[in-house]
Amino acid sequence: MRLELREVSRAFPGVAAVDRLSLVVQAGRIGCLLGPSGSGKTTVLRLIAGFERPDAGEILAGGEVLSGPGRWVPPERRRIGMVFQDFALFPHLDAISNVAFGLRDSDSGARRRRAEELLELVGLSAEARRLPHELSGGQQQRVALARALAPRPRLVLLDEPFSNLDADVRMELAQQLRAALVAEGATALLVTHDQREAFAIADEIGVMRAGRLEQWDAPWELYHSPVTRFVADFVGEGSFIEGTVLGPGRVSTELGVIEGQLTSEQPVGTHVDLLLRPDDVIHDDDSKLRAEVVERAFRGAEFRYKLRLPSGMLVLCFVPSHHDHAIGERIGIRLDAQHLVGFPRG
Amino acid sequence: MDSLNPRAGPAIAAILVALPMVAILAAVVHGATGADPALWAHLSEHVLARVTVNTAILVVGVVAIAVALGTSLAWLTAACEFPGRGFFSWALLLPMAMPAYVLAFVAVATLDYAGAVPVALRTLLGEGFAMPPIRSTGGVIAVLGLASYPYVYLMARGAFLTHGARVLEAAQSLGFGPWSGLFRVAVPLARPWLAGGAALVAMETLADFGAVSVFNYDTFTTAIYKAWYGLFSIETALGLALLLLVLVALALAAERLARGRARYTAADAGLRAPARLALPGARGWAAFVYATVVFALGFVLPAVVLARWALGVAPLDLDVRYIDYTLRTLLLAAMAAVACLALAVVLGYATRFEAGPLPRAAARVAGLGYAIPGTVLAVGVVTVLGGIDAAWRSVAGGEGLWLQGTVVALLFGYVARFLAVANVPVQGGFARIRPSLEEAARSLGLGTRGLVTRLHLPLLGAGLGTALLLVFVDVMKEMPITLMTRPFGWDTLAVRVFEMTAEGEWQRAALPALVVVAAGLLPVALLTWRMERAARAA
Numbered sequence: 116m117r118l119e120l121r122e123v124s125r126a127f128p129g130v131a132a133v134d135r136l137s138l139v140v141q142a143g144r145i146g147c148l149l150g151p152s153g154s155g156k157t158t159v160l161r162l163i164a165g166f167e168r169p170d171a172g173e174i175l176a177g178g179e180v181l182s183g184p185g186r187w188v189p190p191e192r193r194r195i196g197m198v199f200q201d202f203a204l205f206p207h208l209d210a211i212s213n214v215a216f217g218l219r220d221s222d223s224g225a226r227r228r229r230a231e232e233l234l235e236l237v238g239l240s241a242e243a244r245r246l247p248h249e250l251s252g253g254q255q256q257r258v259a260l261a262r263a264l265a266p267r268p269r270l271v272l273l274d275e276p277f278s279n280l281d282a283d284v285r286m287e288l289a290q291q292l293r294a295a296l297v298a299e300g301a302t303a304l305l306v307t308h309d310q311r312e313a314f315a316i317a318d319e320i321g322v323m324r325a326g327r328l329e330q331w332d333a334p335w336e337l338y339h340s341p342v343t344r345f346v347a348d349f350v351g352e353g354s355f356i357e358g359t360v361l362g363p364g365r366v367s368t369e370l371g372v373i374e375g376q377l378t379s380e381q382p383v384g385t386h387v388d389l390l391l392r393p394d395d396v397i398h399d400d401d402s403k404l405r406a407e408v409v410e411r412a413f414r415g416a417e418f419r420y421k422l423r424l425p426s427g428m429l430v431l432c433f434v435p436s437h438h439d440h441a442i443g444e445r446i447g448i449r450l451d452a453q454h455l456v457g458f459p460r461g
Numbered sequence: 462m463d464s465l466n467p468r469a470g471p472a473i474a475a476i477l478v479a480l481p482m483v484a485i486l487a488a489v490v491h492g493a494t495g496a497d498p499a500l501w502a503h504l505s506e507h508v509l510a511r512v513t514v515n516t517a518i519l520v521v522g523v524v525a526i527a528v529a530l531g532t533s534l535a536w537l538t539a540a541c542e543f544p545g546r547g548f549f550s551w552a553l554l555l556p557m558a559m560p561a562y563v564l565a566f567v568a569v570a571t572l573d574y575a576g577a578v579p580v581a582l583r584t585l586l587g588e589g590f591a592m593p594p595i596r597s598t599g600g601v602i603a604v605l606g607l608a609s610y611p612y613v614y615l616m617a618r619g620a621f622l623t624h625g626a627r628v629l630e631a632a633q634s635l636g637f638g639p640w641s642g643l644f645r646v647a648v649p650l651a652r653p654w655l656a657g658g659a660a661l662v663a664m665e666t667l668a669d670f671g672a673v674s675v676f677n678y679d680t681f682t683t684a685i686y687k688a689w690y691g692l693f694s695i696e697t698a699l700g701l702a703l704l705l706l707v708l709v710a711l712a713l714a715a716e717r718l719a720r721g722r723a724r725y726t727a728a729d730a731g732l733r734a735p736a737r738l739a740l741p742g743a744r745g746w747a748a749f750v751y752a753t754v755v756f757a758l759g760f761v762l763p764a765v766v767l768a769r770w771a772l773g774v775a776p777l778d779l780d781v782r783y784i785d786y787t788l789r790t791l792l793l794a795a796m797a798a799v800a801c802l803a804l805a806v807v808l809g810y811a812t813r814f815e816a817g818p819l820p821r822a823a824a825r826v827a828g829l830g831y832a833i834p835g836t837v838l839a840v841g842v843v844t845v846l847g848g849i850d851a852a853w854r855s856v857a858g859g860e861g862l863w864l865q866g867t868v869v870a871l872l873f874g875y876v877a878r879f880l881a882v883a884n885v886p887v888q889g890g891f892a893r894i895r896p897s898l899e900e901a902a903r904s905l906g907l908g909t910r911g912l913v914t915r916l917h918l919p920l921l922g923a924g925l926g927t928a929l930l931l932v933f934v935d936v937m938k939e940m941p942i943t944l945m946t947r948p949f950g951w952d953t954l955a956v957r958v959f960e961m962t963a964e965g966e967w968q969r970a971a972l973p974a975l976v977v978v979a980a981g982l983l984p985v986a987l988l989t990w991r992m993e994r995a996a997r998a999a
Contacts, residue, residue: 166900190903191911197904203897207919216915217905266905 116177116269116302117142118163123172123182125158132158134326135172140270140304140319142177145296147305147313150323151349156306159323160272163304164197165190176269196263198273202255204247210234210258211243217266233261236295252280253288260292264299271296273305277312289315310350322346338392339454342379347390347456352419354430355388358457366455369426370404370448375455387457393419395452396432402447406430408440422448470807471815471823477804478830478877481841482706488844489703504697508684512701516680516708518598519605519673520666526606527662530755531613532655536643537752539621542737543745549752550618551989554611556759558981560938561608562671562958563974567763568604569595569675570967601676607759608672609665613658620651656719663712667705668834670941671955675962681705682836682941689840689945699844702837713832767978770971778969786973790953793868793943794936797875801883801932802925804876808884809891824884831881835874835941842874842946866948874942879935883928890924930984937980 118140125133132155140146148156161167163174165181165188173183176195181188196217204213215230234240237257247255256276263271276292277285293316296303307313313320314334321331322345330342341347358368360381366373366389373389381387398420406422409429418434432448440446537543538550556564571577572595579592593599637645648655670682679687681701688697740748808827811820830838846864864870894917902916940955947956954973961970 164900164904166903189908190900191906191908193904194906195904197901199897199901201895201897203895203901205898205901205916205920216902217907219906262901262905 117175118146118270118302118304119173119175120159120163121173121175123159123162123169123174125155125162125167125169131155131326133162133169136323136326136328137172138321138328138331140302142302143300144318145293145303145305145316147307147317147320148323149307149310149313149320149350152308154323155326156308156323157274158326160197160274160304160306163270164195164272165193194266194269196266196268196271198256198259198263198271198276200275200278202247202259202279204255204258204262206247209244209246210239210250210254213247213258214261214265216262219266229265230261233265234258236264236298237261237291253284256280256288257291257295260295264295264301267299269302271301271303273303275307276305277307277309285309285312286315292316322349324349339456341390341456344388344458347458351392352431353390353392354428355390355458356424356428356430357426357460358387358389360385360387360457364455366457369424369428370450373450373452373455375453377455377457379457381457381459385457386460388460390456390458391430391450391452393431393433395450396422396430397449397451398432398434398438399447399449402449404448405445406448407445408442411440411442420446422446470804471811471820474804474808474880475823475826477873478827478880480845481838481874481877482833484844484848485699485702485706485837485841488699504688504700508679509704512679512681512684513704515598515678516667519602519678519680520663522598522602523605523609523666524659524662526602527610527613528655528659530606530610531615531658532617532648532651534610534752534755535614535617535621536647537748539618540643540647540738541748542739543748545749545752546737549756551992552756552760553614553752554985554989555756555982556608557611557988558978558985559608559760559763560671560940560955560974560977560981561605561665561669562675562940562962563767563978564608564759564763565601565604565672565675566958566962566967566970566974567766568600571766572600596676598678601673601678604676605666605669605672607755609662610755610759612661612665613655616654616658616661617651620654621647653719657716660712660716660719664709664716664832667709667712668832668836670834670836671959674959681708682834685836685840686941686945695840695844698840702840705834705837709832709834709837713829764978767971767975770968771975774968774972778972783972786952786954786957787976789951790937790955793871793875793953794933796868797872797879797936798883798929798932800872800876801880802887802928804880805883805887805928806925809887812888813891824888827884828881830877831879833878835878835939836945838874838877839942839945842870842877842942846870846873866946868948868951870946871943871948871951874946875932875936875939878939878942879932882931882935886924886927886931887921890921894920927987930987934980934984938977 118138120136120138122135122137123133124131124135134155136155136159138146148159150156158167162169162182168187169182173186174181175183176193179188180186181193205216208216211227211230211234214233215226218226218229220226220229231240231243234243237260239254239257239261242250242254242258245254247258250258256279260271260273260276273292277288280288289312296316305313305316317334319331320334320337322329322337324345330337330346332340337346338351341350347353356368356370358366358373360377360383361367361372362383363380364374364377366377366387368389406424408420409423410421412419413436415436417436418438418440420432420434420440422430422432424430430448434440438446534549534553538546538553569576572579572592574594576595582592583590667680668682669680670686673680673683674686681704685698685701685705688694688701739745804827808820808824812824843865846869850865898916898920899912902912907915937953938955940959943953943956944959947953952960954976957973958970958977961967961973
């Protein structure tokens, strides 16, 4: 069901945890709030769940006002499922009883069938009778998800669902989690500080900073067309080089004139910082442009080089790993940027 | 949670505990001028000095013995390996089930001049043989030390298990042998726990009434009782009670100071099984003999003697009155346990769900009751209820006592003293319910009632059961409050023990004492079971 936040604010003593935040997640879509710790994203989740009351603004689900001036629906009547960071499985109940906990169907057979259906969806039918402490972290997380989905909530909230799990299983679990949410047709909002998780799961991502939403967009747009410097910095890797706008889609830099589509047009003559993603910089031995290797990190299939341009500015570059260059070596590069993102220099 | 914790709840709990003490203070301050001056003069001349010296000697002696026994036995069972170590590590806790007054009368009865042991020794060694007299300062100190070493043992064992062996290894790597390591490293490290255990023993000794009565050894508690019944002087009893409260406050302050750093209790310990120091050959057997002697004197021999006496007098003594004693004891214990549990749960909900410092302050006040000697509480309770009665008479007219001398007085005293006992497991149970569990339950549609029945009760269950059991058994063993505030004719098993021992009818005291000891075994069994489970989980 459609989730909408209108100008929602919540302050804690001394900090505005959430500051006039508005967003919409359409029914059946998976949204994500991405931001560094302390940016207020978990508070947004707790406001939607009803564990916190907003100081101002409205929260709506499927058109019904949950929190707003003169209106307050307690959390137990919101029909909003939540997957907690620590999973919060009931330690005295086995997996299937945890999943069935929120089911209100008067027919116990129907409750059991629904719980079994959910356990099967998350691939844990064999573990139905295990107690939480007998399950691995990943299994606990899937039980928590099944429990949240079982009562067919209007909306599922997920608070840093992978932060308590080993790094090597996160990506696989993220795919499973997305598949389960899609299979249930659930509307979901996820909170994370890890952009890879956000990219793996979400249809739309909002980047938060100090209680405000900086940008709400599809992952691809967020990466290639960040609207603020903070988003450009926080999402993906990249570096800025100085340039001057020559005309529509043309920017002159020390690497030559770069042509491409500028995401936001600037007047001719504007001095801009141009965002270069590592994949915009191509290693080319034949290129006349030379840059010095100042840092290298071997990443298996590729090297990530940090290169110093003649002016002293630094750019990042991914290079297939058979191009093994030592620090201090000067290597040829060229640019292949289709999306030019420039922020006026202040 | 508004329907569950009326704001008055925690306040009621705190007031119930604090009121008796406040009443004593108020009565002394108010009555300082009104009290019979001749009585006070007599008291300060003849009683006060003796009682103070006696109490001081007793506390110092008992603490010394308890610390020596408790620390050495804890070190042996926690950090060394010797024959029977596994058995002794829990068996040495069993003396906890033996109330000091029971151990006291068994000791006096068997070791007095006409007792079985001296008689046997004289037959064996000739009439000239004389044992040091048991009815002496040394005797009462030895008995109370033996009865209270388990407190130190429990604390010290926890400390040694947490970091005993690892620290010793570090000490060895720095060139200290295992024994110099013990005194240079392990004992200093365990000092907060040892001091905590010692303060606990000091408080128990200050509060003891039954054992010193058996020995006719006058301390503050017996002086309060005698002032109450012998001189019929409430003022004297109040004055003595206030002085004893000051001593308890000192012991309590020492305990708080000692515990400052030690956050662990024995229940958390035993998480890792450290490598133990093997005691080879004769040294191992010496440890075995030492542990056996303490275990035998503290538990096995008294239990055997009690059982034999009880069997001997049962045909004559065990009549319908015993059904009365037992039922009354069980009824009082059950009522007090339920009342304490209810208040502890109210406090638990309040500290969890209500903001502000008030609930936490109330919980701290409620925790103090256990440190207050029963004789003092009894005096305080009667003062409070007597005041209410007087006020009632002045309003409604008429004669007589409305609250004083009723079961209300008894329960008031029990709750004031044992609420702290129920509080510990209940608060522990609440602490284990993470806030996210409650939020998860609410997001799944549970309201307040569902939260209580489907989440809190199942998760608190064990803690609530423990609280009930602990209070129940403590009330069964309780002597001075029952003795001093009970309704006329309300004799319990503990009162029966007191009356029989007061008359020197040792064998007839064994029958009720045996029931009390059997009940006392339950919480000790629970404690050892938890220790074993923690050890197995490691």
